Amino acid sequence: MSDRSSLSSSSSVEEETHSFENAPPIQLEADTTTDQQRRRGSLLRRLSTGLSIPSSLDSDQTRTYRVRRQPTNYSFAGISTGVEAEGEAGLHDYYFGTDAIQKSVTRKTTSDAEKLEEFPQKFEGQYASDPGADNTELSSQLPATPIARRRSTVVQKIQSISQRFGFWDKEFHNDRVKMIMAFLSNYIYLVIGFILPLCIYWGSYYERASRYKDLKFLVVLAEEEVAGIPPIISGVVEYFFTNVTAIQALGDFRVMNFTQITTLSQSHNLTIQEEVYRQIHHQKYWTAFYVKENATFNYYSALKSANTTFNPSVSLMQAIYETGSNFNAVNNYIVSIVNNIIQGYLTYLPKTALLGDLLQALDEDEIASVASTAPNLLTSLVTFEIIDLIPVTNQIFTGILSIALIYIVLFTFFQYLFSVSIHTYIATKISGGGYIAFRMLVSQISYLFLALAFVVLNTAFQISPSKTFGKSGFLVIWAWIYLLMSSLGSFIEALGLIMVIYKPQLIGFVLLFVAVINVAPVVSPIVLCPPFYRYGYAMPVHAAYDLMHVAYFNSWKGRVGLDIGIMIAWMIISNIALPFVMRWMGEKIAKRKEEAAAAAAAAAATEDTAEDLTKIETNTETSVRSTTERVETNSKLDNDSVLASYNPDNRE
Known part of the structure; x- marks a missing residue:
């Protein structure tokens, strides 16, 4: 009887193993690593495995599977989004949430899906309602208790997010508080980002x-x-x-x-x-x-x-x-x-x-x-x-000497956004100083093309660049606009990298802030602004503004050397600082990855411990039940044999 029970248990295990191996994998990838390469389980795992799982499941012919985690991990617990984006689609998902939008607007709820979203109900059948009833017949009809196995994290994720809560439900209280705090935090950032540039710009007009x-x-x-x-x-x-x-x-x-x-x-x-x-x-x-x-x-x-x-x-x-x-x-x-x-x-x-x-x-x-x-x-x-003495009748200069300066500031960063995919690819081929030098060289070449486009556009609108420097005026203006872009581009890029580490959403505010602090002392004479705005004399845009007057109007050239020196100083300092910012950013990201890996390992260890304990409890329960059944069976057989040997006619 014991052999038959053991055979039945082994057969059940083999059937379940066979069905598991033949099941179509969902987002699974083959694990072809050797036994030595696999992570050794904990002591509890190995003990429980040795007690409950036949050795045939550990053969080399048996292929195990592991869940391949998605590259994008949205976590609301910390009111932050951890992203390991791959390619252009990953960037789109990171900046605009395209993956979540696509899933939300294209998801269709079926009747089967609605059933899965319901909470599991406690069993309250006729046998459960009668604790004193004899459930031997029911126990013989029910299937054997399956061996506990680790559930797929994909399934767990689907089931965890498929449980629907109402916004005002008690179970949603913690998430509701986190959402409200997240919105309040966002509003604070938005209000500060909205007010600060306007304060700087409007402040230049204060009591004018x-x-x-x-x-x-x-x-x-x-x-x-x-x-x-x-x-x-x-x-x-x-x-x-x-x-x-x-x-x-x-x-x-x-x-x-x-x-x-x-x-x-x-x-x-x-x-x-x-x-x-x-x-x-x-x-x-x-x-x-x-x-x-x-x-x-x-x-x-x-x-x-x-x-x-x-x-x-x-x-x-x-x-x-x-x-x-x-x-x-x-x-x-x-x-x-x-x-x-x-x-x-x-x-x-x-x-x-x-x-x-x-x-x-x-x-x-x-x-x-x-x-x-x-x-x-x-x-x-x-x-x-x-x-x-120098009349200016062409009103196009209103745009060139105001709005165009803002565009120049913005496009120094836009060129980087268009080159992100190239930089990402090159980063896999070149490392260290070579990558930094390549990245800086690409930026400088981009500034040359953008500056050329600026001068060509002005010439297309019949604005002659030759009034002051003759035929060389085109090249002179091109060089000065390039200096302006180069002096601001690396500075903005460095600020952008810092914001990526602390709060990527602030990159837009950085662009707006840099544009405002440069343009505010230009659209108005600094002498009419509060003393704070004297900083404008040292800003690259103000220097370029003066140089444009020299090139297009033949105004006084006494400050040309000073203005060029200001832009060159900004260009040198910002380009020297950029590699250090890149290195600091790399160290920060590496440290965060290490912390995330350590946290993931700790979570996995906790999960493994819980699974080991669950398996031990299940195996113990199964063993106790099996032992009880054997004792009851043996006791019944003994009673039957005693009754069979008892004969009332043979009394002494």
Whole structure:
């Protein structure tokens, strides 16, 4: 009887093993490693295996299988996603969740799937409800208890995620709290990422009107007394700029008299007018209000001779600036401030005795002659003629010197995104310094092509690059734009790698932040911004902004060397720092992989221990049941033999 039970048990094991080997594997791969290469099981596993599994299952002809884990592992427990992406599809899944979207929108729930999603119910049959009933017949009809085997992790995963909970169910409480905390964390990052760049950009406009007084203007009074005629016009202009309160709030006005401007012009071997123009071209002042030499005497002479061709509105004074020296600042601020000053002067002039003092120097016949012959000399106001030394009429420069600068910042990182697959492949072929050098070289070549595209695009819109440097202008602008991209590209890439380690979602904020801190001091003159924005003088975009004025408008070249030096310094420092950032990133990732592997090993050990204990309990239970059955069977046989040998007729 014992042999028959053992044979039945062995047959059952072989049938189950046969069915397991013939079952179609789902996401399984053959394990062709030798016994020596396999990880040795724990002591409990080996003991339980030796007790319950025949040695025939361990033969070389028997092939075991292991689950191949998916490359993407979504874990909500830590509110993070661990990804080991492979190829372009892996990147798409990592950045945009394409795999989860595809599964969600294409999954169809069938009736069988709905049954699998239900929780297993406790058995409550007729035999279970009657604890005192004799279940011997039922036990003989039920199949033998199967040998416990390790369940596929794929099946466990499917069953674990197939159990549906309502959002407000008690069992979902912990996950619900984690989700809420994750959303709150996301909102904090989003709000900070939204506010910080706007604060920097809007902060450059904070109380701007109160800083108009920091704009430097030059007032040149280049006349002196001639033939007994005092410089009346210079006196009126000087009083206007030094004593009218409303005008004082619009700028810082430095007044130069005839002696001062003459000395300065002679030091440069220039005329007074040329010296005034030089001061503006060299960007010493935003605007010069220039009273020409002998202005009062020339006006007196025109009145005395009743000169009909003389126009006091354009012949005596000038307001001089250069749009090409700072396109954004002059168009947005200087022009309007100058117009306000001139308008204020025209309002102030009728209240003065300028014309009356000049008429006192004429006799009645001369006054009558002027009134009848040249009345415009009496009706026209003595005001400033506006002179733009470098006018810019093509409004395309509005985009080139503002939006294009932002695009240049962004595309320095976009070139890296387009090269990720190449870098990933090369990383498998080259290691160490060779890979870093290759990656940096690819970036520099990309910057050359992008800079070339920028210059070609401008030329296509009929913006000549040859105004300052002739035929070489194209190459000069190309080189300067390349320096700008190279100075920013490696810096942004280094910041991006750091963000990948700590929080990849912040890469977009890094791009926006770098763009804003570079552009904020460019769209507005730094002198009108709070003191914090003085950093703009050392930023690559501000340097390139100045160089574009030199190349396209032939503005002052005095800062060309400084601007190029700023961009080269950024390029050298960022490119030197990039390899160290790459090395630091590699060490961080390697450390994280080691920690993940250690955690996985610990989890596997815990799972193996639990399985070993389960197997021991199952084997013990089976052995106890088998022993009990044998004892009961033997006891019944003994009773039958006793009853069979008992004969009431043979009593003594």
